[in-house]
């Protein structure tokens with residue numbers, strides 16, 4: 001059974017839903033909280049508390065920070081979860097709580113890459129119009145457009161959702177990381193001729209870009225949203241986890 005944190009103990013709220021966040025959560029003790037939106041898998045093997053579901057906007061989060069005695073928020077959400085990041089920034093400002101953020105650097109095109117930016121769904125559709133077999137790796141967004149697939153196209157949609165698809169679309173329900181061999185096999189089996197991706201950064205889902213490069217296939221890249229300023233920003237989970245360990249040591253020694 002998890003021990004309740006002592007009253008008035010300063011606690012960390014970690015906003016998650018990514019592999020980076022999970023790696024940080026694994027280093028947190030029972031006093032601290034890992035928060036998930038509730039769309040994906042909820043880990044059952046963490047020492048820290050896990051809460052699931054939205055806070056109810058900026059006000060709800062600011063209230064949560066006060067009532068739960070949160071002394072530091074670490075935003076390790078996905079780079080496209082911009083609303084949560086903005087809410088965290090505003091709620092922390094209201095509540096006077098420092099905000100740290102893990103901001104994974106974007107992937108950069110390499111020699112041989114043919115990347116084409118798209119600002120939104122409408123631009124994605126325009127960019128893929130001349131292709132026949134796109135691979136969508138945007139999450140579940142493409143599922144909302146299954147009825148719009150042109151007769152000239154067959155879509156492969158990889159996302160974390162079991163879905164039967166339709167005659168023009170196959171849904172691949174798979175969770176990363178994805179390796180090179182697996183991605184090559186997927187491209188072969190589905191006859192992929194263009195990739196549609198977020199610029200998520202990191203290693204876990206990078207292999208599809210390598211396969212696109214190997215085959216001279218274009219990648220339609222959904223432009224990253226702009227993210228708010230944080231008091232401290234880290235490129236990866238390891239540096240955030242190390243800084244957090246030092247912060248917790250300092251807090252702990254000032255409390256004892």
Ligand code: NAP
Nearest residue numbers: 016017035036037054055056057077078080081082083084
């Ligand atoms: P979003 O658009 O920025 O957030 C929508 C709302 O979901 C937020 O306003 C908040 O609700 C709630 N929420 C989001 N993250 C939360 C968290 N960690 N804890 C509690 N509530 C959270 O987010 P999204 O793009 O839908 O992503 C949802 C989750 O999936 C995030 O945790 C993100 O890290 C993860 N994820 C997203 C992507 C992506 O491509 N967007 C990819 C992989 C993983 P309230 O306003 O009610 O507080």
